[in-house]
Amino acid sequence: xxxxxxxxxxxxxxxxxxxxxxxxxxxxxxxxxxxxxxxxxxxxxxxxxxxxxxxxxxxxxxxxxxxxxxxxxxxxxxxxxxxxxxxxxxxxxxxxxxxxxxxxxxxxxxxxxxxxxxxxxxxxxxxxxxxxxxxxxxxxxxxxxxxxxxxxxxxxxxxxxxxxxxxxxxxxxxxxxxxxxxxxxxxxxxxxxxxxxxxxxxxxxxxxxxxxxxxxxxxxxxxxxxxxxxxxxxxxxxxxxxxxxxxxxxxxxxxxxxxxxxxxxxxxxxxxxxxxxxxxxxxxxxxxxxxxxxxxxxxxxxxxxxxxxxxxxxxxxxxxxxxxxxxxxxxxxxxxxxxxxxxxxxxxxxxxxxxxxxxxxxxxxxx
Amino acid sequence: xxxxxxxxxxxxxxxxxxxxxxxxxxxxxxxxxxxxxxxxxxxxxxxxxxxxxxxxxxxxxxxxxxx
Numbered sequence: 001x002x003x004x005x006x007x008x009x010x011x012x013x014x015x016x017x018x019x020x021x022x023x024x025x026x027x028x029x030x031x032x033x034x035x036x037x038x039x040x041x042x043x044x045x046x047x048x049x050x051x052x053x054x055x056x057x058x059x060x061x062x063x064x065x066x067x068x069x070x071x072x073x074x075x076x077x078x079x080x081x082x083x084x085x086x087x088x089x090x091x092x093x094x095x096x097x098x099x100x101x102x103x104x105x106x107x108x109x110x111x112x113x114x115x116x117x118x119x120x121x122x123x124x125x126x127x128x129x130x131x132x133x134x135x136x137x138x139x140x141x142x143x144x145x146x147x148x149x150x151x152x153x154x155x156x157x158x159x160x161x162x163x164x165x166x167x168x169x170x171x172x173x174x175x176x177x178x179x180x181x182x183x184x185x186x187x188x189x190x191x192x193x194x195x196x197x198x199x200x201x202x203x204x205x206x207x208x209x210x211x212x213x214x215x216x217x218x219x220x221x222x223x224x225x226x227x228x229x230x231x232x233x234x235x236x237x238x239x240x241x242x243x244x245x246x247x248x249x250x251x252x253x254x255x256x257x258x259x260x261x262x263x264x265x266x267x268x269x270x271x272x273x274x275x276x277x278x279x280x281x282x283x284x285x286x287x288x289x290x291x292x293x294x295x296x297x298x299x300x301x302x303x304x305x306x307x308x309x310x311x312x313x314x315x316x317x318x319x320x321x322x323x324x325x326x327x328x329x330x331x332x333x334x335x336x337x338x339x340x341x342x343x344x345x346x347x348x349x350x351x352x353x354x355x356x357x358x359x360x361x362x363x364x365x366x367x
Numbered sequence: 368x369x370x371x372x373x374x375x376x377x378x379x380x381x382x383x384x385x386x387x388x389x390x391x392x393x394x395x396x397x398x399x400x401x402x403x404x405x406x407x408x409x410x411x412x413x414x415x416x417x418x419x420x421x422x423x424x425x426x427x428x429x430x431x432x433x434x
Contacts, residue, residue, distance in 0.1 A: 013404065065402065134418050135374065136406035146368045198370055198420060201401050205422075289405025289415070291387065298384035313406075320408035321415070323383050 005039035006342045007273070009072075009281040011292060014046040014065065015139040015193030017313040018284055020331070022190055023183065024232035025050025025242065030331045034282065035060050037339050040273065042078070044068050045200070045212045045246055046193065050232040054242035061273070062246040064211055065292075066201040067253055071275060072292035076208075078251040078273040084210065086117045086247050087162030089152045093126030093170040094216045101237040102168050102216065109244045117244060119160035121152040127169045127199075131191050133179070137313035141195025143169070146202055153203050153211075164210040164247040167199055168240060171215040184220070184234075186227025189313060210250035214239040278302050280341060282334050288323055289316030297323040303341055305334045369423045373397050379413045390417050398423045 010031055012021030021027025027047045032055060035041040041060040048054060048062055061078055063071065070076040088106055090099055099122075109115045128144035143149065149167070156162045171192055174180050182188030196213045203211040219237065226234060233239060254272055281296050285306035288297075296302050297318075304325035306318050318325035326347060328334050340347045348354065377393050380386040386405075394400040394417070403419025 016404075069402075132372070134372070134406075136416070136418055138404075138406065138418060140372055140418075140420070142370055142372075146370060150368070197402055201420075202368075202370070202422075205401060287404070289408075289417075291390075291403060294383045294387040294390075294405075298382060314404065315407040316405040316415075317408075320410055321383055321386065321405065322379070322381065 005277065007040040007042065007277045007279050008034055008038040008338060009068075009278055009292070009296065010034055010041060010043040010047060011068070011281065011283045011290070012047050012310070013284070013287045013290055013312065013314070014044075014197050015190055016287055017137060017189035018287070018310055019312070020310045021047055022312070023186060023227065023229035025053060026229040026232075028053075028055055031060060032057060033331070033335055034338065037335060037342060040277070042068070042071070042273070042278070045243070048246055049212070049214075049239070049242040051239040052236040052241050053232045054245045056245065062210070062212075062250040064200050064204045064250075065197055066204040067210070069291040069295070070253070072295035074275045074295075075255065077254040079254050080251050080271055080273070081163075081249060083116055084164040084248055084250060084252075085162050086115065086164045086166055086244060087156035087160050088117060088120035089149065089156065089165060089167045090120055090122050091127045091169040091216065092123045093128060094168065098170075098216050098218070102240055105238040105240040106244065109241060113245065113248075115244055115248045119156060119162065121155050123148045123152045129169050129171050129195050131172055131174070131195055133189070133191070136315075137189060139189050139191050139194035141192075141198060143195070143199060149199065149202060150206055153207055157207055157209065162209075163252065164250055165203055165207075166240065166243045166247055167203065167211065167213045168216050168238075169199055169213065171195070171217055173218050175220065184223055184226055184230050186229045204253075208253050208255055210247055210252070212243040212247055214243045275299070280305060280338055282307060282331070282338075284310040284312050284314075285317055285325075285327060287312045287314040287316060288318045288321055288325065289314060293323070294321070297325070303337075305337055307331055307334050370401065370420050371398060371423060373419055373421055375417045376414045377417055379408065379415055386415060390415070393417070394419055394421055397421045
């Protein structure tokens with residue numbers, strides 16, 4: 001009997017040049033390993049999406065970043081599902097042949113994986129994504145027509161009653177740019193990731209249903225020096241399969257309002273996962289300044305584990321932000337810490353040196 | 368609706384939760400915070416550098432065909 005499920009949140013922020021997880025789903029092995037020693041793993045599309053590649057992890061919850069922030073704040077709960085009915089938004093700025101490639105990827109996911117994808121909508125205007133890099137070195141971007149994106153989502157929700165939305169937007173090919181060359185060689189920052197996050201955040205924030213994004217791009221010229229970390233994005237025509245697989249079992253979001261109205265509240269309460277369930281958070285050591293980590297670090301029952309060798313462009317380590325974290329060198333070490341925590345063993349007792357007991361002074365001097 | 372990129376400096380707080388609240392308050396001056404992160408910390412000046420997006424909202428506009 002599990003008295004308290006051991007729940008771990010794994011975060012690798014999107015578009016900040018994480019040396020592990022900043023490329024084509026290359027933190028997926030970390031997620032798989034952590035899932036093995038957790039009852040529930042909560043993580044986000046940037047960790048699990050490997051374009052054509054993905055891996056079904058039965059105890060992993062695929063939670064988009066905006067929803068993860070709301071979950072960590074205690075505003076939203078996560079309701080596991082057996083399957084979501086998925087709708088697809090295609091950017092009308094995608095060329096007809098490339099649109100067809102994506103529709104065929106959807107058909108493949110329906111026929112070969114059994115996913116429930118019923119309808120798609122072409123946006124009523126091209127989304128016109130533009131890419132930028134910030135002063136800190138993070139990628140970001142804009143969409144010229146966010147209202148067109150939201151109208152398409154509204155149509156899928158109201159007319160097709162979908163429970164999750166996959167978005168494919170046409171992104172600039174940017175062939176020949178230094179940023180793209182670096183990315184393909186396993187260096188630098190994913191130039192697309194920041195803009196992708198804006199797209200999914202907009203839909204999740206507005207409609208409170210699971211959403212993830214795949215960019216539409218033309219195939220790149222063959223590169224014999226392609227990094228293994230980036231290779232998953234160069235073995236097919238679309239990046240959509242992983243998104244559809246992830247969304248098919250992504251948890252629904254239970255906001256305070258919807259929970260009150262739900263007639264089946266009792267059943268939901270037995271399954272609903274709230275921030276109180278979180279036992280540990282694993283995060284790159286230099287990227288502790290996001291909303292979710294600042295929210296969760298305030299809870300004394302949550303162990304923050306900061307991983308040193310997952311370098312990022314950020315300069316926000318836990319000690320500078322007032323976050324009490326256990327600093328480790330690697331994910332291998334983090335997994336060891338998680339095993340100790342799950343076993344009820346203080347990680348400090350596994351080292352050679354054990355610090356002496358502290359004697360707290362009694363300032364009131366009462367006897 | 369439009370999205371805007373914002374860079375700001377926020378005073379460091381005693382706790383991470385207070386810092387979270389201070390960042391949201393600062394970004395709300397520009398719109399509804401959509402995504403943000405502390406990207407750097409200046410310990411000497413006790414400042415956190417924040418980058419993020421905010422949303423300036425209007426009701427979802429009708430489609431061009433019906434506008």
